[in-house]
Amino acid sequence: MALPKHVTIKEVGPRDGLQNESDMIRTEDKIDWINLLSQTGLSYIEITSFVHPKWISQLADAIEVAKGIEREKDITYAALVPNKKGLERALEANVDEISVFMSASESHNRKNINKSIEETYPVLEEVVLGAKKQQKSVRGYVSTAFGCPYEGDIDVKDVIQVSKTLFDMGIDELSIGDTIGVANPLQVQHFLTEFREHLPEQKVALHFHDTRGTALANCLVAMELGFDTFDSALGGLGGCPYAKGASGNLATDDLFYMLNGMGIETNIDREKLLQAASFIQSKMKKSLSSHQMQILNQGRE
Amino acid sequence: MALPKHVTIKEVGPRDGLQNESDMIRTEDKIDWINLLSQTGLSYIEITSFVHPKWISQLADAIEVAKGIEREKDITYAALVPNKKGLERALEANVDEISVFMSASESHNRKNINKSIEETYPVLEEVVLGAKKQQKSVRGYVSTAFGCPYEGDIDVKDVIQVSKTLFDMGIDELSIGDTIGVANPLQVQHFLTEFREHLPEQKVALHFHDTRGTALANCLVAMELGFDTFDSALGGLGGCPYAKGASGNLATDDLFYMLNGMGIETNIDREKLLQAASFIQSKMKKSLSSHQMQILNQGRE
Incomplete structure (x- = not known):
């Protein structure tokens, strides 16, 4: 089995995790939690989202969180940004990296962003260019890449088209999302084999949800193809917005267990990771x- | 990815699932459930265990269950048997196949069976020979093959030794168990690569528990090596006796989801499978x- 020696885990729990949790977490607890995450060995933490506070009340304290945490110099603190207004707030809070997002599915994009894919591009381009002007790195999320709750199967060519457009705008990294957790390993293999013929695989992260239990198997296949960057959320925070009882984001601690057992380096300290998980769990009702x-x-x- | 075209799923929910569940299921509900399982397309169902009723009260009705179900001619109805006395009861109930079990770990074997590995062999041999005399096929389980709750790592050579001894007794199939759900895909690859040099791989099933979320990834690696028979329990019934809050047996429905999505034939009808799962769930408090x-x-x- 050809496997990477090192894998980078990008922690998205404070954003993609919490945004789907109904238990409201206090700002100071989020700050304490992110500070604990900063001590685990993680090199990347997506700390919040600068969407309009009305959209996601859980993350309405984005600026306070971003300003309140202690920054470690070797860690990239990223935040999601939907538009120019969000960018201004993110820049005010001085996050290290800006994430933009859209969907490979026309229907999902309309439901999520209220715009067609074509209408979304200029909004994101304004954010990417604005972030670049301030020397911020930019990450692009493409969601529903492996399946859409409205359209079902998504053609890999559509994902490639959206991804190319984002790279042309200037994003530094792309995160391909299995937003509803439907992907299977063979699908991932076929997808990535075609995908990497068109796009720079060393700039691609995989963002799996474990809704159907296949996330670790999907990571395995991606690693065998040479992909070495994965998004996950500590403790499996997040749920799935389309199946609320079901598990959501691949759990950082589960991914770590598999990688560590396989001798793949992540730089993460297991004890500190589980301490951070226990901390945020203690602030929730579940x-x-x-x-x-x-x-x-x-x-x- | 070299994958088998067809995979045989062996349903162990009525035995390995229920024996670890504290909600007592009524005999007539077990019978109705197994009858539903018989309509799903499954070709193999382990229906109960003929251990002494005092050991596992959930399965004290083994004879009533085995005699009460409707048998479909293309399905193998198997039952676990610990010793000669259990074999007599199993033969009285006329099950199609007898399963014997032991551990690759000396400590686990002593805790579970109250005998050393060497002391266990003659007990199992008596069962195997007795079953064969009655033209019954025999399956052998080797548990804790990938890790032991008392000893930690288990040497593959110990598993090979125990397995060889069981094949020498005359078992028809071996099921290698990750009893506590610790295996990772690289470990499974190394294990099976060595294992199949010494033993007939076409007579080997893998029995993964999903306690740490790695079971489907482990199945994937096993399939890439040509193994095509897996044990699982519908709905993930069973829990793990060493971590009661954690999930236990790999769930038949989750395994089916992955295989079906990958185009691997199992002969299973998804709707009927989920109906059978919903039925047994309706008889439980969880x-x-x-x-x-x-x-x-x-x-x-």
């Missing part, structure tokens, strides 16, 4: 859904 | 833990 946290919770009962 | 059932339950809320 138990975290990751396998690692279920085991840990059981040991404590 | 929701089933599989990803598929979590999604289904959410859709109904």
